[in-house]
Amino acid sequence: MNFCAAPALQTSERTNADPGVKALVSNVQAHLNDAPRAVARLHTQGLLPHERMYDQSVEAEQDLDLLRDAALAWRATSDERYLALVDRLLFAWVTTYQPSFNPVDETHFDGLILAYDMTASALPVKTRNAAMTFLSKLASGYIAQIDAQPRPLTGTWRNNWQSHRIKLISMAAFTLDNRKMINAAQRLFTEHIGDNIAPDGATVDFTERDSLRYVTYDLQPLVMAALAARRHNRNWLPLSTASGASLADALNWLTPYALGTKSHDEFVHSSLPLDTQRREAGLPGYTGPWEPKNATELFYLAARLEGRYTPIALRLAPAPPAWLAVCLPFTAR
Template identity: 75%
Template sequence: MGQAADTKLTARASLAACLFACAGVFVPVDSAWAAMNLCAAPAMQTSERTSAAPIAQGLVKRVAARLNDQPKPLARLHTEGTLPHEGIYDESLAAEQDLALMRDAALVWRATGDERYLRLVDRFLFAWATTYQPSFDPIDETHFDAMILAYDMTASALPVKTRNAASAFIAKLANGYVERVDAQPRPLTGTYRNNWESHRVKLVAMAAFTLDDRKLINAAQRLFVEQIGANVAPDGATVDFTERDALHYVTYDLEPLVIAALAARRHNRNWLVLRAQNGATLQLALDWLMPYALGEKTHEEFVHSSVAFDAKRREAGLPGYAGRWDPKDGAELFHLAARLSGRYTNVALRLAPTPPAWLAVCLPLPAR
């Protein structure tokens, strides 16, 4: 083995040792790495390791404690429009934890090469891909972004059976959403222009770039631009703010669009400043929210919402559906946005000193 190869293996082993110190284990690093569309390249730079390590250790601990978990896939998830304890809300919420676990396990495998985490991803991916039947309700299915990301990070190392099942599922999900949006009359209205559409666009974009499907990629960009034009006004205000009178829904609307833009960025496409026909951009929408995130403006939530379910949730005592918006609720959005542009780094750090653990390991450093 040459000196360069020795150096590369030593670097990977050092990272693995760092991350696994808290778990008390160390497994030699394998050379099989999957190509990624959203997360940073596997061979993280020293500065990225330093930035990610403390949070990564916590992520490793949490996933290590669940290494022997078995998947509990459901054929259907449903939380949209329901309160806790109604219908299958609680069961769906519990099952969704599987999706986050496979993403986190994929991140730990990516960072360490420990095959036990790849095996966890393998069994969870296969179980969900062969059990779940898409309903094409984007609110119920938005958390499948975690499953797509798990596949994206591990695809090249998965058994053929799992890779084929997962890729077929992801393609079915994305194409189904595209077909449903394309069947709508123009201009798009209702849930085809509010936050629901943002979540559709996110799933389509992540699937498209993960599968490297040219037709889907073109559809994803087309739908992204259309959603910016339908949802964002030239001054940056969103349809969801008008309908719901709540910054809660502005963040819920913009987060999926930022994630879609992050997936596109890995393929050298800058969707942050991609301009719709009305002149709106994702950047304008984020900039509109910034004064509220910085505390320069305040907002009483849901006072004039036109959606009856908002009042129902307020009456049920769910947090966040009355009173002044807490800027910290925008922390994840701005930490995501900071990975697109350095203009959002300061506000992200002001809202929370560290990003969510999965994001800190996926993309340790903000953009410049």
């Protein structure tokens, strides 16, 4: 496995498992007989709730989290029913979905990648081959798309969209153990750090959107990419560019806001009309002070890269999200 450690729990450990872990397994069990909700296309980017494909896409995306959780439940319990659920959902999605290469629409495919990564060796050959073909198409398509852009990269090629692209490329590359893709992932990760993160640690999206919500959207995919790299003994956290910027610098920049020693009113000076539309539509989080708890998952993920982020995560919530507690049960030292 290239991302999750996910050790199988012994009987006594299952009995005494963290409540979040028990809840994850229980939730998966409740969906054992669900039919796949695979669709040929997902689209939520730039849409408001109930607009066009938004609601249908959000409902279908739930399969991608369920795939991840079912794989984790199988790893934790060795119950073959959870593996069968992964097989059914995974085959449906990789044979139905047609990549659009819109990274905002497709960011939830990290759940599918994790599910495949944890179960590949136990899946039927038909499912495994279809999944490998799909992930190769996804990653190579994103790499080709980025490499075709003129330099220096601008717009959505240097903001949080690019973070989501790099997450998907990196996780797929390491899962497939494709050396050429892995090298491309590291090259693009390093380039993006230089494009997106200023020497003081602030991100492009903070400048453009005046929003810490979008800072987390910049950083969480990059932390996921770095965690995939770490399983291959590559340390991307301190990688810096000519400007001296690094992912660690950006996490350090966000830390005072996460701890509550600094505060920020969201989207006050955003340059994007969409943010105004969302605020006027009453969507939560688009006005008023940023809520530090929104960075909980980010800092629990970062704690798996370096232990100094653990106290920050614990200040935000007493326990990690259930999927992460099963996937990577130990923080970094």
